[in-house]
Amino acid sequence: MRTVTIVGASLSGLYAARELRAQGYDGRLVIVGDEPHAPYDRPPLSKDFLTGRADETHLALTDAEETAQLGAEWILGVRARALDARGPTVLLDDGRALSTDGVVIATGASARRLPGDTLDGVHTLRTLDDARALREELTPGPRRVVVIGGGFIGAETASSCSSLGHSVTVVEAAPLPLVPQLGAEMAAVCAALHRRAGVELVTGTGVAGLRGTARVTGVDLTDGRSLPADVVIVGIGAVPNTAWLVGSALALRDGVVCDDGCVTSLPQVVAVGDVAGVGGHRAEHWTSATQQPRVAVTNLLAGRTAETALAVPYFWSDQYGARIQFAGRRRDGDAVRLAEGELSDGAPAEGGFLARYERDGRTTAVLAVDRPRPFMRARRELARGAEEGQTQSVP
Template sequence: MRTVTVVGASLSGLYAARELRAQGFDGRLVIVGDEPHPPYDRPPLSKDFLTGRAGEAQLALTDAGETAELDAEWLLGIRARGLDARGRTVLLDDGRTVSTDGVVIATGASARRLAGDGLAGVHTLRTLDDARALRVELTRGPRRVVVIGGGFIGAETASSCAALGHAVTVVEAATLPLVPRLGAEMAAVCAALHRRRGTELVTGVSVAALHGTVAVTGVALSDGRVLPADVVIVGVGALPNTAWLAGSALALHDGVLCDDGCVTALPQVVAVGDVARVGGVRAEHWTSATEQPRVAVANLLAGRTVESARTVPYFWSDQYGARLQFAGRRQEGDTVRVAEGAIVDGAPAEDGFLARYEREGRTTAVLSVDRPRSFMRARRELVRSEGRVRPAAL
């Protein structure tokens, strides 16, 4: 390969570029990004950046020295609008084309939106520009904040807003936030973090409409209630950025379909990060974005799948001063027990806890709140255990 194009100046795109150089690719490297910003770290956007404890300089993932070492052509602020059927040409929004021998798709995902979210005061939180706008809004004195969606982004944003002194309500359509990930028992324990810090949690109802003419004034719920609001933050998930690939030879279904090695239907095209459905799973987590590129690049340079990217899922979340960490694959029917620490009155004890999910005598997943060392040991055990289980069993 003489030219490789990375589409997406994201975390996973940057890691792919690093891997290309680390694995010996010394040809032309082109990095296309639709945002004008160089690659930056997204997790702090809902936490330290939003509260003002971190500035934009702390978000940067590269410096001048690394940029020089990568020796890449950076095409920032330019959106890719197509990939030819053979995967050899990337079409750009400004009319240019990039002829290439290999492509790494790292275009990530975009925040889902609600009808009426064009009102002033309604925000999503996915990009640096989103975070900039929301941070400005939250500095205008005490606000009534309604967060729609109790997932990780919603919970972290609610935590940051509460820390800034705003009155916060979280609306979650499910019976509890994070039920699909944690199961009802542990989801209830983690939900207590909201209530313990004064955030109102409204569950089991959906949003019917946003009220307001120019600016948002309230959130109408499906049960007839209207929550007054000065600021609304929509955190109801994300959609993979695959529209630009329509008409290509790639299979698309809630992401770019790949085999276990991040390789698409075209061996010269691989996909990584939030946009990639690897082995049937699309994981929107920092660890996936950083671990997949090594395998994807190895397979891209080999011209076929020689390595697998199947790893034990892992994610973390910082909420109300507590760190939640989870690893593994919980299934319905798994039993859960607290192995360390305690749960007091339905909430994590001050020194946290470690819980194990189990099935037929085997640990399938682990969850911890403020027990990082114990969690890392349990996670290593889980990785070793899964390595001994036949892939078909997983």
């Protein structure tokens, strides 16, 4: 290959660029990004950046020295418009056509929005510009903040707003936040973190609409209630950025369809990160975005699927001063056992806890709150079991 184009100046895009050079590719490398910013770390946006404990210099994922070593051509602030598979050629919004030999798709995902959420005071939190705008709104206080969605972004943002002294309400349509990820029993434990911090949690009801003319003044719920609001934060998931690929030869289904090695239906095109449906699963987690590029680049340079990228799922979240970590594949019906620590009034007691999800006498997943060392041991056991092709029992 003489030219490789990475579409997406994201975490996974940067890792793909690093892997290309590390694996010996010395040809032309082009990195296209729709944001004007160099790659930055997104997890702190809802936490330290939002609360003012970190500034933008702490978000940078690369520096001038590494940029020089990568020797890439950066095209930032320009959106990819289409992929012509015959070249392949990446077509840009500014009219340029980038002829290339290989493509790494790393375009990530965009925040899902509510219909009519164009009122002032309504925010999503996905990009640096999103975080800048929200942080500016939260500087004067206290404000009445309504967070729509109790997933990871919603919970972390609610935690940050609460720490800043704002009055916070979280609205979650499901009976409990994080039920799909954690199951009802452990989701109830994590929901208790909201209440313990003084955050109101409204569950089992959806949003009927937003109130206000120019600026938001409230949130109407489907159960007939109305919540007053000065600021509304919408955290209801994300949509993979695949619109530019419609009409290409690639299969699209909740992301770019890939095999177990991040290879698409075109061997010269791979996909990584939030946009990639690897082996039928799309994982919007930092770990996946940093682990998939190594395998994807190996297969891109080989022209075939030589390695697979399937690994034990892992994610973490920081909420209300607690570190939540989860690894494994939980299924409905798995039994949950508290292996270490204890609960206090339904919430994690001081020192946290470690819980194991079990099926047929084997551990299938582990959840920890403020128990990092025991969690890492359990996670390593799960990984060894996955490598052996079976779920490993953790003593």
